[in-house]
Structure formats: structure tokens, C-alpha cells
Amino acid sequence: MPGITREEVAHLARLARLELKGEELDHFATQLDDIIGAVARVSEVADQDVPPTSHPLPLTNVMRPDEVRPSLSPEAALSGAPAQEQQRFKVPQILGEE
Amino acid sequence: MTTELIKLTAAEIAEKIAAGEVTAVEVTEAHLARIEAVDEKVHAFLHVDREGALKQARAVDEKRARGEKLGPLAGVPLALKDIFTTEGIPTTVGSKILEGWIPPYDATLTKRLKDADVVILGKTNMDEFAMGSSTENSAYGPTGNPWDLTKIPGGSGGGSSAALAAYEAPLAIGTDTGGSIRQPAAVTGTVGVKPTYGAVSRYGMVAFSSSLDQGGPCARTVLDAALLHEVIAGHDPLDSTSIDAPVPPVVEAARNGSVAGMRVGVVKQFRGEGYQAGVLQRFDESVELLRELGAEIVEVDCPSFDLALAAYYLIAPSECSSNLARFDGLRYGLRAGDDGTRSAEDVTALTREAGFGPEVKRRVMLGTYALSSGYYDAYYGSAQKVRTLITRDFEKAFEQVDVMVSPTTPTTAFAIGERADDPMAMYLADLCTIPTNLAGNAAMSLPCGLAPEDGLPVGLQIIAPAMKDERLYKVGAAVEAAFTARWGHPLLEEAPAL
Secondary structure (H helix, E strand, C coil): CCCCCHHHHHHHHHHCCCCCCHHHHHHHHHHHHHHHHHHHHHHHHCCCCCCCCCCCCCCCCCCCCCCCCCCCCHHHHCCCCCCEECCEECCCECCCCC | CHHHHHHCCHHHHHHHHHCCCCCHHHHHHHHHHHHHHHHHHHCCEEEECHHHHHHHHHHHHHHHHCCCCCCCCCCCEEEEECCECECCECCCCCCHHHCCCCCCCCCHHHHHHHHCCCEEEEEECCCHHHCCCCCCCCCCCCCCECCECCECCCCCCHHHHHHHHCCCCCEEEEECCCCCCHHHHHHHCCEEEECCCCCECCCCECCCCCCCCCEEEEECCHHHHHHHHHHHECCCCCCCCCCCCCCCCHHHHHHCCCCCCCEEEEECCCCCCCCCHHHHHHHHHHHHHHHHCCCEEEEECCHHHHHHHHHHHHHHHHHHHHHHHHCCCCCCCCCCCCCCCCEHHHHHHHHHHHHCCHHHHHHHHHHHHHCCCCCCHHHHHHHHHHHHHHHHHHHHHHHHCCEEEEECCCCCCCECCCCCCCHHHHHHHHCCCHHHHHHCCEEEEEEEEECCCCCCEEEEEEEECCCCHHHHHHHHHHHHHHHHHHHCCCHHHHCCCC
């Protein structure tokens, strides 16, 4: 198993949308490397003919009748929003200038 | 009067309220006064809902005055882990990212408690997003263990267990993803139950690792836990992982504790290096007690349990990296860096950087890594195979025995700060509890004495097959009665006064 580098941590942080500071990158690189080293033992079973279990229960979609029923009011649904405008979530710019 | 009321069990409180010997308001006020007196030291609560609790208590007293029949826990105060949404009351999950968020709806569990007239005192402290084994990862500061305030009360539900041990509430709710109900119960000398996966609705419970998370009861006695179990368990159409089957007869089992003729398995893998001598000593005495009470003791071999911790620390972070993607600063909670010049992507990254603590960041990145292209099969895929092997080990063991037992934790409560910089050392606290979460079956922790070397509580873990939760209560009640008779009082009475 490969070790985990500072650059890899920076890449992971970008993928995970975490704006990590420089010292955090060093700190996490060491810790993640230790953890990955310890948990890599699971691959000892990788060659075995064992089916994976993703969930303890067999999951099926639960459907309900398509009926009109009460829901949260727009005010209640937006009550925890950091910013709102015209009964909508106000979000930062998503598309670039170009 | 106040001291007497806070020392009562939930069953006793409910009986006294129903008989008119005491009012729900008096009981609630006694507990609010206790919180006022000791919680500055313990820090079990993040939010105390004084007005709401008294309003619920008044409603119970009015109901009784009208001659209406009261439920088995009507008027009994409860401390609710801050992971369940509560309409109109803050829910933070121990995180800065949800600081000040007031949910517009109740979790199913919250609603069931209210419908049963249980009085919700407030929200308890926890490791951020339930990630941790010590309640040190709370963004709002750690909780102290009432047995020794310099020690951890376990995690992630340390606030709930500390509230019980400090007599701030007779009942509490926890959630158990890798041991977060049982491990705090063990180190605080209280009772904690992880019901079968799917037995208690997850609707409105902030998700950490969806295939492992399970809400459950925390109490000071086995019977109290059973009474609470019956209130919160049962099918919920709002949760697609909720089991549509009758709740096992847990209260009946708790009232008829017995191990006579039962086969009890001792897990071979749960001892050895890393286990405190005093923990093993108390555990061995518990096994001897079970034998004296008429159980047949059988050693069971579960070789895959040795890989459980490793599998857990791949599966749980993988699911958390996905579940926590919703905390993007756009819809609720904190938003950082939105000065009109930054894109949504940058604002999300700055918000998550400001809102998440180190353990959450560590697990989000670990999960992102384990799920990334090229590593998926080696890490996440292999962990899922281990999960299959662990389930098979349980199935094989339960062909030979009715329940299995082990120490709940390898050590007693450690000092606050002792393992803070060593994640792997911290993760070891959940060594004995994790296999049950991976397989989805049921387990309980109850006190089995104090470790001679430090005088701190030791927990005995009982494990039952899925949907056989009543066996936990049957065995737990028998063990509890025998230990209480031997000690001459409940273990918690040996805790120093706060």
C-alpha cells in the first residue's frame, strides 16, 4: 500500500471541499498515513471469494401513494438558511464571468 | 426532597407521578435544579430547555388531573443527545457548522418521546457529528466524567451518560455507530443499549455513517432502559432502513431477568494486549457470576473480529464523507467567506474549514481517500468483505450460544487530553463494540464493578442476535440484580459526590 503524502492530502482536501491551512496539511499527512497503514490489513481478505456487505439490511425503495399532504411552509424551510431572498436560498455565485 | 427525587429510577418516578405522590413539575424542577447546581462542572448539556420542560411537565400533571391514563414513562425527565432534531430547540451535533441552527421539525424519536409524555430537559454534549470516543471532539468543550472530572465520560454520547451518572436526568438517549452508547455507559457506570440496526428510526437523526448509526436508550437501570426502548422503537415509514416488525418484549424480559439454562459465549478475541488488568479481572468475575446464576459458559471463536476496527475505520469515514457533503454553507448553519467575490465552491470550502473540527476533517478525508478511484477495491471493497466475514462469525457463534459477553471497553476512562493527538490510540476504545455495528445485531453495556487500580467503572457487554433484543434485558436484569445484591447498592452510589 502506498504512503500518503502532503500533496495527496492537499488533493483530497480539494476533493472534499476543505480549505486546509498549511500546517494542517502536514499534521493530517502524518496522521492519515498512520491510520491508512493500520487499516490496510483489511486487504488481507481481498483475494478471498467473499461477497461484500454494504448494509446490514436488504434495502428496498419505500414508496408512498402520490397524495397531496401538508409540508413545511417556505418560511419554516428557509428558517435555518444563512441567507435568503424572495423565498429562496440565496447562494454565492455558481457560474463564472465568462 | 430534591435529592430523593433525583436518585429515583425512571420506573419509580413514573409510578409516583401516576399515583399522585409527586407531580411531574416537582420532578422536573428537581432535575433542573440539579443541572443548575452541577452542570457547570460536568458540562453534560449543550442546551437546557427549562421552559419547554416545565411546559411538558405541566401538561402531564393536567392530564393526570383530568383522570387520563398515563404512559409508562409519563412525566419522567430525559436528556436528549444533540444529534436528534428538535423543533424550536437548537440542534448542533456538537459542531460549529450548525451553531444556532433551530430545526423546523422533530425527529421521529423526539416525537415519540413527546407523544409518550417524556419530559425533554435539553440537548446533551457529544463528539462532533458523533465522531469520537471521548466527547473531547465537541466544538463546545469536553464533558467530564462524574466519577472523576479529569477523565473522559466516553464518546460520542458522553453528555448523555454523564447526565445520568451526575443525577441530572434519570433517562437519556444516545446513538451508537461504533459503540457511542455502550462505551460511555461502561466508563460512567450506567446502562446503554444499542438496539438491533433498524429498530429505532433514524429520521431526523443527523447522519454520520448510515449503515451503522443506531439510536438507543441510556439509563441507570436495565428496567429503565427497557421502558425507554419500548417508547422509541418501532417501524417508521419515514425511514427506509426501519424494520417493519413488532418490537421485542424487552420490558417483560427486564422484569423477569434470568440466565438459567442459557448458553453464554465468551469471545476468545476480546482479551490480551491492550486490555487493562482490572477490566479483565471484573469481566472474569462476571463470567463466574453468570455460571453461578445457572448459565452454561462456552468459548466462541470469532477470528474476523481482529479486522473489525480496520474495517470500521474505512466504512464509517467513507459513509461520513458522503453524508457530510450536505454541510456546504448554502442551506443551513454557518456560511463563511461569502463577501460577493468568491464562488460557491470556495465559500463551501471556507465554510467547511471554519465549521468542522479536526476529527471530522480527518474522517472526511479518510473516506474521500478510501472511496477514490484506484483505492476503492483495496480499502472500501475489502472492508465490506470483512463485514461479511464478521457477520458469518456472529452467525456461527449464535448457533452455539444464546448471547455473547465481553468487556465493553479495553480500559476504564482515560484522562481528558491523554489520547487527543493519537487517533489510533483513541480508536482502540471501541475495539469490543464495533463488530456489533458492522453486523447490525443488538448489544448492551451494564456496570460490573470498579477496576481495582483506579476505582473507575468497568462495563460488561452482552451481545444478542438481531431482533432478539429481549435477551439482552433478560440477562442484563439477572446480572444487575445479582451484582446489586452483592454490593448492597447500585454501583453508581459509590461515585464521589459532585
